[in-house]
Amino acid sequence: MTEQHEQWDIVSSVGFTALLVAAGRAVETCRDDRLVDDPWAQRFVAAAQPPSVVPVRPGETWAVDDPDPGIRSEIDGFWTMMATYQGVRSRFFDDALGRAVAAGVDQVVLLAAGLDARALRLQWGPGVTVYEVDQAGVLEFKDEVVDSHDGRPTCDRRAVGVDLRDDWVSALRARGFDPSRPTAWLAEGLLPFLPALAQEQLLCAIDELSAPGSTIAAEHFADAIGMMSGRRSLAVLVAPFGVQFPSLISSEQRPPAARRLAELGWDVTSADSPGVARGYGRDLGGLPDGMEFSSDLVTATKS
Numbered sequence: 001m002t003e004q005h006e007q008w009d010i011v012s013s014v015g016f017t018a019l020l021v022a023a024g025r026a027v028e029t030c031r032d033d034r035l036v037d038d039p040w041a042q043r044f045v046a047a048a049q050p051p052s053v054v055p056v057r058p059g060e061t062w063a064v065d066d067p068d069p070g071i072r073s074e075i076d077g078f079w080t081m082m083a084t085y086q087g088v089r090s091r092f093f094d095d096a097l098g099r100a101v102a103a104g105v106d107q108v109v110l111l112a113a114g115l116d117a118r119a120l121r122l123q124w125g126p127g128v129t130v131y132e133v134d135q136a137g138v139l140e141f142k143d144e145v146v147d148s149h150d151g152r153p154t155c156d157r158r159a160v161g162v163d164l165r166d167d168w169v170s171a172l173r174a175r176g177f178d179p180s181r182p183t184a185w186l187a188e189g190l191l192p193f194l195p196a197l198a199q200e201q202l203l204c205a206i207d208e209l210s211a212p213g214s215t216i217a218a219e220h221f222a223d224a225i226g227m228m229s230g231r232r233s234l235a236v237l238v239a240p241f242g243v244q245f246p247s248l249i250s251s252e253q254r255p256p257a258a259r260r261l262a263e264l265g266w267d268v269t270s271a272d273s274p275g276v277a278r279g280y281g282r283d284l285g286g287l288p289d290g291m292e293f294s295s296d297l298v299t300a301t302k303s
């Protein structure tokens with residue numbers, strides 16, 4: 001029997017994190033030197049009507065409930081870096097998916113798609129199917145906003161409303177996923193939220209479902225809990241929304257995704273996000289003391 005998991009929507013629990021990263025992409029989209037152009041991001045934030053202001057333009061500040069102006073300014077610095085990071089990460093994964101499709105992959109699975117608008121904003125070319133997997137409430141909100149703006153996918157977009165701790169493989173196959181064809185998988189902003197066993201099962205399932213020529217791109221945090229528990233951190237930013245960020249993240253030890261994929265026989269490359277940012281002409285450094293942020297952006301191919 002399937003275990004009953006907590007459900008969430010776009011302004012609660014983990015769902016809110018999808019809105020937060022969309023806000024980061026909205027900020028990035030406003031920049032002259034933007035790395036991604038995501039007009040949907042701002043629409044999603046506007047439609048969600050979060051209970052307090054979420055900055056969607058460069059220079060907009062967070063209404064942090066702290067009397068110390070120094071802390072408020074450091075929190076704004078952290079958010080500015082986070083928004084830049086969303087631009088860097090989105091562009092990195094756009095590029096990875098683009099390479100997979102250019103190599104002939106025509107089946108894409110966005111795991112924990114959230115408010116990822118790639119099915120609408122990227123040019124996929126003919127015959128590409130993009131599956132978006134996330135909790136049903138998140139995808140329903142997304143569909144409503146897309147429909148209200150008469151959004152037209154640039155691919156065959158198929159929503160798969162399921163919890164990734166449940167039997168998501170059957171749900172994906174029921175929507176037409178074909179494991180005999182190579183697949184480009186994406187796990188962006190997902191792994192820290194999964195318990196260690198769910199991450200292991202996810203990576204093993206991906207491996208089993210991946211025909212030769214498949215690719216995966218994933219984001220890995222070595223110490224997500226440590227990064228989120230500081231006084232000046234994402235946890236502070238989202239607390240006014242009633243979202244307790246550290247409680248959403250699994251503290252269970254697990255092997256790095258890159259190592260696990262290599263053990264499963266994938267050809268893996270891993271780059272730290274500050275280095276990736278520098279490659280795009282951006283800087284993720286300069287955070288005040290006490291603020292921490294680092295991640296690895298992983299890509300892998302199955303031969």
Ligand SMILES: C[S@@+](CC[C@H](N)C(=O)[O-])C[C@H]1O[C@@H](n2cnc3c(N)ncnc32)[C@H](O)[C@@H]1O
Nearest residue numbers: 017018112113114116134135163164165188189
């Ligand atoms: C930080 S957001 C990232 C969304 C998207 N990948 C992006 O980068 O814009 C995290 C997403 O993971 C989804 N998520 C987390 N745990 C999940 C689970 N067990 N099953 C399905 N979705 C999950 C949330 O609903 C949310 O949309």
